[in-house]
Amino acid sequence: MEKVCDYFPSDLITEIVQRISLETAPRMCSLSKEWAKSLWSKSLANPRILFMSPDSRNKTSHLWFHSVLQNKPPELWNKNQVMIPRLACPFQYISSQTVRGSICCYNKTGKSAILNPTRGVYKVLPKVIELGPADETHYSLGFDLESHVFKVLCLISRERESKTELRILNLLDENMHWRRVNHTALFTTHPSGICIDGKMYFGSHIHSIVSCFDLKKEELLTIKLPIWVKSYDNLVKVNGKLALTVKGSRPGARRIWTLEAAGTWSKLQYEIPPFAQNSLKCTYECVGTIGTDKFVFTPSSLLQEPLHVMYYEPKTSAPLKISINCAVNPPSRHVRAILDFVEVPNFSSTKD
Template sequence: MSGSSSGEITVPKISDQIPHDLVTEILARLPAKSLARFVCVSKTWASTIRSRDFHNSFVTRSSTRPSILLALSDTHRDRRYSFFSFPISDNEESPSLAYHGYMKRRTFSMFHSVRGLICLKCSSSPVILNPSLRKAVTLPVTTPNLRPEENDRYCYLGYDPIEDHYKVLSIETRLSYRSGTCSFQEIRILTLGEDRLQWRKIEGGRFHFPDSPGTCINGVLFYRAYIKHVGITLVRFDVKTEKFSFINAPNHHLPSRLTDYRGKLAVYGPIRRGFLRLFVLEDTEKNEWSNKLYVMPHSWRDLVPGGDELFDARFTDSGGIVLAPYFTRSERYYVIHCNPERNILERLSLEDPKN
């Protein structure tokens, strides 16, 4: 408010320029679906939303309303993976699936997620996907002089919370199935966010042949691998120091699925006769494991369409389980949410927006 020499009181106009800090603060409070649209508003907004500082701020805020990132595949559409998130907050009274787009299944064969980013294993080079923004970045070819079809390549994404670095680990291996020996192995690593994305060779210790997706917990990347004369084992990779170590399996039949169970590594297999067995690594140094058995309610199968058998299981801090089918014949994407402690059993569905 201001005055004039004639005594008239005038109201100043509101500036059409909102401070950038305020815009960033507002954007960080919005859902991911809105951010995916707002990158088209202007180059400034797009640059802000796609920046590392904004991503860290958004992930930090999201930690107060944690969610599980899922990739659901179908058999009746054009063979694609659709990406969804499911809230696991204890305060969520009516949880629902949020859709984040899809990718053709022929373009990649394996994925795992870290803090909202997804690493995709593709035939030529790894791809990093941010499903919330529906943006994908293809990384440089790891070994341009080698033909991908001659070797098996596994790619993993890890996060170092101390240095705030995302790193992609690439392991290219040639395995002789007759002798069970690894005739060739090359391990490289790439740090995201650098001005020039460039792979570096690192030592991986003994030859090992990865055979599972990975999971990153508190700066440590875990995945399953085969080692000659040892068999199936677990690999532990420290993202900060870039050092490998190996963990003895809890038994000779190590399940292939790895997950984060309340901040600890856990492995599990398929549900058999209504039971889901979980092995939790309680102490890495002492190689101490605990054995947990989840008993599914008798009626849980009534919520599953016929033909859907294998499920990806995720575990919430409140004792709940979220089951997502690897492949579904259903006309709707769905997950099964079960919490025995709270007597919750429900099927959550979502019509495919691209149906």
């Protein structure tokens, strides 16, 4: 059977993909599995490390973006920079990852949106109803691999309640309304979810579990931590799998645990050595891997020195500090980094 790529060259497919709107893409996927495969093919992706920083110096809030091509050797990153214009939008908080080129963002008032940094557009989402003045909301974007639909999860922390409520929004629904999800008790200490293969994961190390939400079945499951792991720093994606970062056997070292397909934690762990003394002006967190085993750490505290990342390959002897030479410096000392950012179909043709 002939495939889409047999009819059209890859550069033409890429051009078509970049012009497709949010409303059109899922319908194309439902009509043709071959178009679905081509639409989301990894071969069309040119993944980057995306750096983001809020800019509130003017009356209008902006988001600052910068990126480098991550599949190049680190010493070539500064030669493969991609400049992204600032985006004016009233949202200060960004979820912890990009999903197929788009990001979920929100603000303290409970408003949320999906933005596409490359296109410089965002799509405002309906506001969640039944919120109290002291309730906290956190939003995370996910992708249902079966139906090729984006879904947004809203985690609601009620005042004086320890558990978290869950709402879900299907971006293909014509009515665009938030639905309640009946689920077991959800306790989160890391409310920004991470989406891997159609499942959203939320951290809750206080209760020694990881919460897993299946976007297709819309069911919530819990995964217990390894018995000898009492707490962890954060959840990341390592070699396509969910992973925990925990304290290592030496001061300043880190250990990485990965979740296998059977729901068990791998006994084969990565041990990341301590960073050099001259790199301890700020604290770092693991944001994932490039390729199979190239770990990237970025500052998790306010920047005390120029923008950089820590890069480590287990085959080498020590982590490397890689400077990111931006043509325009970040507007604030708070900079976040996300791996695997790609250009994919747009969410909206105009700013809302």
